Amino acid sequence: MKREDPYLRLAMLARQEELLQFEFFNSDVALEIGLRLVRAAREARQAITVDITRHGQRLFYHAMNGTPPDHAHWIWRKSNLVKRTGHSSYHVHTQVTLGGGTIAAIATLDPREFAALGGAFPLTIRGSGVAGTITVAGLPGADDHALIVRVLRDYLRISETL
Numbered sequence: 001m002k003r004e005d006p007y008l009r010l011a012m013l014a015r016q017e018e019l020l021q022f023e024f025f026n027s028d029v030a031l032e033i034g035l036r037l038v039r040a041a042r043e044a045r046q047a048i049t050v051d052i053t054r055h056g057q058r059l060f061y062h063a064m065n066g067t068p069p070d071h072a073h074w075i076w077r078k079s080n081l082v083k084r085t086g087h088s089s090y091h092v093h094t095q096v097t098l099g100g101g102t103i104a105a106i107a108t109l110d111p112r113e114f115a116a117l118g119g120a121f122p123l124t125i126r127g128s129g130v131a132g133t134i135t136v137a138g139l140p141g142a143d144d145h146a147l148i149v150r151v152l153r154d155y156l157r158i159s160e161t162l
Contacts, residue, residue, distance in 0.1 A: 006098050013091040016162045020152045021124040025131060027059050034060035036151045037136060048138035048147070051075045054123060054131050064138075071137040078120035079133040080113055086130050090118035090145040119144030121152070 022029065030052040041048045041064065049071035052060040063071060078089040085092050093116040096106065106116075118141030123132035134152070136144040149162055 006094060010091070010094050010098065012162065013088060013094060015160075016149055017088060017091065017122060017124070019158050019160060019162065020121070020149065020156060021126045022156070023126055025054055025123060025125055030054065030059035033134065033151060033155060034062060036155060037134075037147060038062055038064060040147060040151055041138075046139060048136050048144070049075060051079065051133070051135045052123070053079065053133050053135075056132075059132075067138055074115060074117075074119070074137040075135045077113060077115035078117060078137070079135050081109070081116060082120045082122050082130070082133045082135075084109070084114065086122060088118070088122060088145060089116060089120040090141060092116045093118060093141065117141035117144075118146075119148070121145070121148045 034050050034052050037048070037050045047064045047066040049063040049067045050060065051058065051072075063069075081089045081092055087095075096116050106114075109116075119137055119139075120133050120135040122130045123134050125131050134148055136147055138144070139147065152158075153162055
């Protein structure tokens with residue numbers, strides 16, 4: 001079994017953040033993205049919770065049947081990390097683990113408030129910067145991240161393999 005190079009993964013995560021940006025983002029776009037995430041999870045017979053927030057305003061939130069209430073806490077912690085760093089939570093996870101550490105090793109980040117796991121992605125407006133977060137909880141972190149990337153890539157019509 002071939003082991004993935006974490007430095008290549010980090011470069012790929014940076015490329016995703018560069019490409020998966022919006023020209024504009026409003027409540028209608030949030031609804032469409034949120035519904036696509038829920039639909040993709042349903043088709044895969046998975047249960048997730050989705051949160052999309054822009055400038056501190058929750059534009060979409062849905063907890064699928066069978067999801068536990070603590071998903072809300074995981075969403076909050078993963079989203080906090082994106083808001084603090086400007087990078088996806090999986091990007092930060094990869095950076096931290098490359099250094100041999102864990103989120104608890106980042107002195108300025110309280111692990112009760114920040115989660116360096118996959119599943120929160122920066123909602124970036126091209127030319128304006130990070131405006132919010134798109135967050136999924138319910139799958140392993142890498143799978144939460146991959147679901148968001150797959151849906152955004154399709155919505156934004158990005159043909160490059162990410």
